[in-house]
Amino acid sequence: MAGAADGSTVFMFGKHKGRSFQEVAQSEPSYCAWALKMESPSGALQDFVTFLGGARKEPREVKDGLQLPADAFFLCEMVADDQFVVRCEKQGGKEGTAFLPPHLWHAIGALPGAVQMNRSWAFPASSYEPVMARLEEMGKAEGVPWWVRKLLKAPREAQGLQEARLPDGLMPYQLEGVEFGLSRNGRVLLADDMGLGKTLQALALARQFPEWPVLVVCPSSLRWVWKEQAISWFSETLRPEEVQVIQKGSDQLCPKAQMWIISYNLLASDAKKGRFQRRPNGQPHGLVIADESHNIKDWSAARTKVLVPLLRQASRAVLLSGTPIRNAPDELHPQLCALMPELNLRIAEFRSRYCLQQLQNFGGRQVNRVVGSRCAAELNFLLTSTVMIRRLKQDVLSQLPSKRRQRIPLQVGDSKMKEISSSREAEGMGEGAPNLFQKIAQAKLPAVKEYISEVLDRVNEKIIIFAHHQNMMDEIAAVLSKQLSKGHSFVRIDGHTAQAKRPEMVQKFQEDCNCRIALLSITACGEGITLTAASLVIFAELYWVPGAVEQAEARAHRLGSSHSKVVVEFLVVPDSADERIYKRLEQKKQDTSHVLDGAPESMNVTLSQQTPRKRQVSPVIFPTVETKKKPRCDTPSPVDRVKAREVEDDRAKVQALLKAIQAGRKALGAG
Structure with a gap:
């Protein structure tokens, strides 16, 4: 650093290298404010702070009898490409707009381009320099930082959409x-x-x-x-x-x-x-x-x-x-x-x-x-x-389905799930089903806890978590007790919760903004309660009855919901007995919906309700990967033929069922 610590002193290093103290003090108010707040500056920064302190003590030239009170300063804020606003704020990091004497208020409003906006004035961006100069004549002013102006003016090179x-x-x-x-x-x-x-x-x-x-x-x-x-x-x-x-x-x-x-x-x-x-x-x-x-x-x-x-x-x-x-x-x-x-x-x-x-x-x-x-x-x-x-x-809102289901894959140790998947219970869904579900719950518990822990960290909205086994609910409750931030709470309703206490818990979840989670039993809370405050529903475990799952998720997705959509997540272990159960649920859902509604419905509600646009896939997407286009022909593929046969079989089954119902009605009428 050359010379004495006055306005002509030049920064010899750092981002202000080559600029004088006076130049930086006039053009970088935010840097000056930061420097003055430093607890124990040293070296060159100490010299700059000393200069600023001296500069502050120098009598300011007052023009037209206008001077800002000592406990306030002007703040300039960029709010649009062609507009910035000026308002008066309090010194010392205090929140809120400071009182601006009427004569100063009118003086600012008299500047070219001024437009009143509540307790501030807006100016065109082109007048930034002259407005700043005038504000500095009236008192201390914090302008728009140089780096903000630089980022806003940075050119962009956009790539065309493929x-x-x-x-x-x-x-x-x-x-x-x-x-x-x-x-x-x-x-x-x-x-x-x-x-x-x-x-x-x-x-x-x-x-x-x-x-x-x-x-x-x-x-x-x-x-x-x-x-x-x-x-x-x-x-x-x-x-x-x-x-x-x-x-x-x-x-x-x-x-x-x-x-x-x-x-x-x-x-x-x-x-x-x-x-x-x-x-x-x-x-x-x-x-x-x-x-x-x-x-x-x-x-x-x-x-x-x-x-x-x-x-x-x-x-x-x-x-x-x-x-x-x-x-x-x-x-x-x-x-x-x-x-x-x-x-x-x-x-x-x-x-x-x-x-x-x-x-x-x-x-x-x-x-x-x-x-x-x-x-x-x-x-x-x-x-x-x-x-x-x-x-x-x-x-x-107009583009979204009201409900979206999605499967969340969980990673569980191969040995645990391999042992379960090869067990006798995994071969069918008969008497061994409860035992199989218990084993799966135990194996996926660590992964479920990890996922819920991270959901708590990234989601600020209210959540319903469904589980089936007591052990799973106990472990999830422990995670919630440990990770919910101070002042936040959760409610738990399962088969052991007294009926008289349930309305109070439901009301707490619905109305208390600090009650973030409802931990519920799939079988005990599938009916009779309304929890429309939730926008996210997580199934930590599966249940072998599709109707019970739908009844459970309907606690949030029903009339009176304050949310534009509800997301339902199923935590599933891929390539395991857990996934086979999910597919079994999927098949049951299609079978029952086909009979009741006339068309099979999947457990996975599609993300888009509109007809997707068909595009030709680019032959090379990744530089090092060769891709082959699938040949197109008018002859149905073997897979298509199988699907067509399955549809015809389903139609035949529905028709047979309807005939049986009609025959039953006739028999009853004859009786």
Whole structure:
């Protein structure tokens, strides 16, 4: 640093290198505010703070007799491409708009382009510099940070949509999400509400780009969900053996895989070895998807330290979270740094702009603690203008089915399920069925607990959890007692719950905003109660009667629901007796619905109620994978012929049944 610590002193290093103290003080109010709040600055920063302190004590030139009170300052906030607002706020990190004397209020309103907006004034963006200059003549002013202006002006190179690579059945809003991701060159935060299909949008967006293989990072219990979804939607171009799920730290990334799926914890535990942080050929990952990205909200967490650099190096980075912020706006800082490699911004600067902070005693020393948010409108505009797209359920209500069922695959130790699947009970559903269900429940219990634990962390809405066995309910109740945040509660209703107490518990779940979970027995709570406050229903266990399952889920999906849709999840262990039971339920559902309704209905309600668009599949989607188009011909395939015969057989059975009913009625009439 050259010269004395005055306005002409020049920064010799850092992001302000080559700029004078005076220049930085005039153009970077947020940086100055941060510097003045530092508890014990040293070196060059101490010189700058000393200069600022001296500058503050210098008498300000007052023009036209206008000067802002000492306990207030002007705040400028960018809220649109062509508009910013000016309001007066209190000093010292206090929330709320400060009183602005009438003569100052009218003086600001007299500036060119001013438009009154409640307790603030709006100005066209083109007048930012002259308005700021005038505000600084009246008192202290905090302008729009330079990095905000830079990000908003950054050019974008959008890639065109390749419709041939889109899966069939995308909702219009999901297609919009893919197009938004393309307009952001594959660096995007998909922040849609729960249940709107962020996984499908991320997969469809990833398929638009050539940088495969793709790395998916997600909570442990969602690894198998990602594998099943990827194979289901892209079965013509992605084979099951090309999707590798990393199950333990000693695994290696398979060079032939087109998708690697790993949990946050496994990626973090590999920080020093670095086996998963690059492709097997040593190159950085080209396309990375981070599901439930609020897992990287804290810079002190190992997962954040590992994943943010990995995402910054990738050509494409797709983050998914329905709740990117859980507590305070500064949780967005790591996620934005991950998506914007050009953003070199310290957390303190971001926090100074978007968080209310107060000095509090912590461990015997005074520290700044985040106590709220500020400049929320600007932060929302910055997010939606750069990387984030977010739709709520009510925004796309007309496109949604009222209920969506989905199967959630759980990973259970092979030896446990193999032993159960080969047992005598697994061969049929007769007398041994209760014993089989008990064994399956015991085997899948750890995976169920893990999944519910992660659901509690990512879902803020009310949830119903159905189970059958007492042991399963006891273990789930223990998880809820341990993991529900302070002040939140749950109700449990099973066969041991007195009938007189049930209405009180139902009312608590329906009306108490702090009661988040209803843990219910499938058989004891399938009828007679209404729990429409829930938008998510989880079946931790299956039950062999489809009608009982439908009755149970109808506790939430019924008239009077305050939700636009209800999501129903079945936790199933793939390739096991558990899955065979699920398929048996599926068959029973089709049989009963065919008889009662005249057409078979699946347990899985389709995501889209509209006719899907048919597209020709692109012959090459992944650079290293050769795909073959299936030949088309007018002659029905053997599979089609079998299906046609099955339909005819079903029709014949229904007709025979109807004839039998008519004959029975005639016999009764004759009697």
